[in-house]
Amino acid sequence: MNRVALEVENLSVEFPSPGARGLFQPPATFRALSDISLSVATGEVLGLIGESGSGKTTLGKAIVGLVQTSQGQIQVDGTALDIQKDRDRHELARRVQMVFQDPFSSLHPRKTVGHTLAEPFRIQKTAGRNDQTTKVNALLERVGLSPTHAARYPQHFSGGQRQRIAIARAIANQPSVLVADEPVSALDVSVQAQILNLLDDLKSQENMAMLFISHDLSVVRHLCQRIAVMYLGRIVEIGPAKELAANPAHPYTAALMSAVPRVKARNKARSKPIVLQGDVPSHAAIPSGCPFHTRCWLYEKKGCPARCRTEVPSLDKVDSARQSACFYSTEVESPDNGA
């Protein structure tokens, strides 16, 4: 196993909840993330999936230091960095970088691409004025663009090319951890594949740990070695991508997998997808017990056991590599082999 590059322990993030409060009352808060623990090794891609409001983006931002954590610890290369301290923040920016979803708003429209890409070198003082251009050119080539592109502005590029530029900026100083937040969601299918292949190459060449946040299960399944499934701010299942997709150990994972619209495989009848009832509950009213029990098909099938309503299931080992937060994880049938 490679060296652990990112380690998150018991991380919680709280946000002030919107809504009225008295002038002298402390603001009420809600938990966007509760008790998240995970680790990613160098050269590994961990996929983070979940629906909107599941906290996947918040977790990404917490790791990059863009949101304040309220509990727990984040270690990069074995050291915990405190974003309140200027020096630590500077160090964090070198070791942890992020690629955002929308390449149309994440690049400065009035700076040339060359200027944007030279910025990480200037800030981290990793290149002198003279070799900046060489480094920028090398960077452009590494992401499949050409050095002549350096003089142009973001508006001259297509969505896929812009995302390449954003990736180039992120890997400029060889970070240990790259957080990619829905990097291909804004792109057309034919262009998506180009970026996915690029990320795939980079992960092995650059030897960095990658956290890949996405709502697209097939993309995550393709790119990642391990997957963590989030629901209402918690990890409900985590494990190797292949097994998790083929043989889910949490009813929510099973429902997600079966809800992916697939191109029918030849001569293969598919079982009916599990359609969950209702919407994801709001953070202000997280259900008691297992947060998923209000939409859980297994809960209904088992005749609504009281335990699911009263006890919060912890993330327990299913086998050596996999953990699931469900009391009945052994009874989850995979969507395809299921009845």
Place this chain on the structure above:
Amino acid sequence: MDLLNVSNLTVSVVRQAHSAAIVDSLSFDLQQGQCLGIVGESGSGKSTAAMAIMGLLDSKSLNVSGKVIFDGTDLARLSPKEFRQLQGTEIAMIFQDPMSSLNPVLRIGDQIIECVQAHRRRNKKEAREKAVDVLTQVGMPDPEGMLERYPHQLSGGQRQRVMIAMAIVFEPRLLIADEPTTALDLTIQAQILELLKTLSRDLNMALILITHDLGVVSQMCDEVIVLYSGRDVERGPAEEVLEHPSHPYTVGLLGAHPSLDADDSRLTPIPGAPPSIWHRPSGCAFRDRCKHAKPQCAERIPSLFSTEREHHKVACLLNGDVSMERAIA
């Protein structure tokens, strides 16, 4: 008889004496109760085609030509008033983003009631009852209480249900759904797709589903048309097209998206990006991204011709070669 018959539908935009087609001679038929998928990437003209059928395009800035015959009536011959009577009663449409299709300052109930009263003379009480009816039909929890709510109080899936409810008030015979689930989460997408399927069966309603997701097409549609740069490059029964894609673009689309079941083979992206309508290559619009392109591809725009299978048509000069290469690979 066909429910809908579209022939040579062309929508073009004129700029400084140059004209470019957003949709270029699109033709298709649709039967009662059938589901047609129109697939393409952004800029392929799929939404514009739908808007043209619905009569929603601004005729001052765009040139629309071609024939749209709905149930034996040529829509171009209708007076604006007659056309308006048809829109929303016989043909209805839902859009991608339900938040921007609903009026944010009106209650859900008022919006549905307005929709009922716009077409039929009903008093408020009858219209309200109808509103509760349709909300029940689309599976909305607590339909009575929902009437009093504002759009911002609803989730994305609920908003899309409201849009569908408004669309089916008069049990239209054709529903055009433009990327109805793109803005929604996976589990909600599954709910909405199932709802559309049930409604189309119960009301014997034809469905035109515009999407970029071939998985959705496979799950929902009987027929499919693949659009690239304004032209249909491949069409036929959905299962047939997805199993034996014959146009390099369709083959490319299928190869570019990872599959949940397949193993970790490397993706084969389509190089480059779709051309803008002002800079299309001559001849086949796909040729400069196509690995099979030959010099003759630049000479003329290939027209649709049948493959060895019935009803499966493809617009590619090299059709035979492409499928052969696929068979070997």
